[in-house]
Amino acid sequence: MTLKQIQEDILKLKKQNDVILLAHYYQPIEIQEVADHLGDSLGLSRLAKEANTEYIIFAGVDFMAETASILNQDKRVLLPSSEACCPMAAFLDENMVKEFRLDNPGLPVVTYVNSTAAVKAESDICCTSSNAVQIVEKISKEFNTNAVLFGPDANLGDYAEEKSHIKCIKCPPQGHCYVHTLLTVEDVKKIRQEHSNAKFLVHPECEREVRHLADFVGSTAQMYNKVKKSPSEETQFIIGTELGLLERMAQDFPNKKFYLAKDKMICYNMKKNTIELTKYVLEHLDDPTFEVKVPSEIAKRALNPIEKMLRFSKI
Ligand code: SF4
Known part of the structure; x- marks a missing residue:
């Protein structure tokens, strides 16, 4: 067939x-x-x-x-x-969240949606890579704190901290995505030299040094919209995220050229x-x-942080 x-x-x-x-x-x-x-x-x-x-x-x-x-x-x-x-979700379990809360009383727990349902059930609010900065700002205001607990992606936590100036205490400090952390400063310098007219777009799950070399940092949907709204004279883009997004954009924007920042950026999962x-x-x-x-008992508790995120990111 x-x-x-x-x-x-x-x-x-x-x-x-x-x-x-x-x-x-x-x-x-x-x-x-x-x-x-x-x-x-x-x-x-x-x-x-x-x-x-x-x-x-x-x-x-x-x-x-x-x-x-x-x-x-x-x-x-x-x-x-x-x-x-x-695999990123496996960096954090619900007992770690409970312990982390005990060690840091009064701080809100923000969990990336890339986490298990049981972890979400122990959280105050969820976030995605599109809204992490906004969520950290709003929840810290609600709790009247200048720090939040953030997991499991330490790089997204670092990005949210950089942009919001609210401390994001990482749980665990080593939580990461194996696809995005593959990309190194050397890779970026090399591909930027090869395509010097291309704009470099990167996902916030990449490491800070890599993000700092980018023209734009955003989630997959934000990168897609950035290319969609780009002026006609911007025709080349280096994509610092998983291959699938590049394939989508190559089909949708045939007048533009796309280069994967590193050819191994494929999520086998x-x-x-x-x-x-x-x-x-x-x-x-x-x-x-x-x-x-x-299970309904976990789903009931996990619903609140997800719905709260959806409400907060509409505002
Ligand atoms: S790219 Fe794959 S490993 Fe990385 S966060 Fe997404 S699903 Fe997880």
């Missing part, structure tokens, strides 16, 4: 069933091409909340499907590959979802193997 046939089958199956297919920008491009909606964690969380279908297929990693389940306890949330997990698996899930919507269901 060719790729085109599989994609056509997926489009047909979606029409025949009460289902929505959400895909993250880091998904394989052939899945992005058949998704109902594409986005970053924040955009997809909003879409998951508004979904009015019986089934939500979440082409992303486990914490994204868990967030969709927390927001939609009455719906069936399906993840094509049970192996699609985020995101790529565990394949087009074949996506089709299989659509053919077996009631197969419990694919369902991600957060």
Whole structure:
């Protein structure tokens, strides 16, 4: 069966069933091409909340499907590959959050959505890479503090601290994304020399020294919009995030040229979802193997910090 046939089958199956297919920008491009909606964690969380279908297929990693389940306890949330997990989320567990809170009484806990449902349940508010700065500013104001506890990504915490001037105490200090921390200052200097007219866009999960070399720092959706709104004379971009976003932009903006900041910037966890698996899930919507269901007791407690984030980032 060719790729085109599989994609056509997926489009047909979606029409025949009460289902929505959400895909993250880091998904394989052939899945992005058949998704109902594409986005970053924040955009997809909003879409998951508004979904009015019986089934939500979440082409992303486990914490994204868990967030969709927390927001939609009455719906069936399906993840094509049970192996699609985020290693960053594994840096932090709920007991670490409890201990961290005891050691730092009175400080609010901000957790990146790239965390488990149990960690979210112990948090005051969640954030994404789109709104981390805004969330840190608002929650510290609400708690009347000049510091917050931030986990699990120490680089995003560092970025939020730099921009907000509110201390972000990292939990754990070594939490990181293996894809974004691959990119070094030397890599950036080299690729900028090779493409001296290109703008360099980078994700806040990259290290501080790398971020400081960028023309723009933002989440995947923010990078996408930056390119979309760029003047016609800006035609070249170096992309400092996962390959999938570059592939999306190359299709959507054929008059612009894109270079991946480092060719190894591929999230193998995101790529565990394949087009074949996506089709299989659509053919077996009631197969419990694919369902991600957060237990209701955890979901109830994890809902507040997610909803609070959605409220705060609307303002
Ligand atoms: S790109 Fe990094 S943060 Fe995103 S899912 Fe992969 S490992 Fe996790």
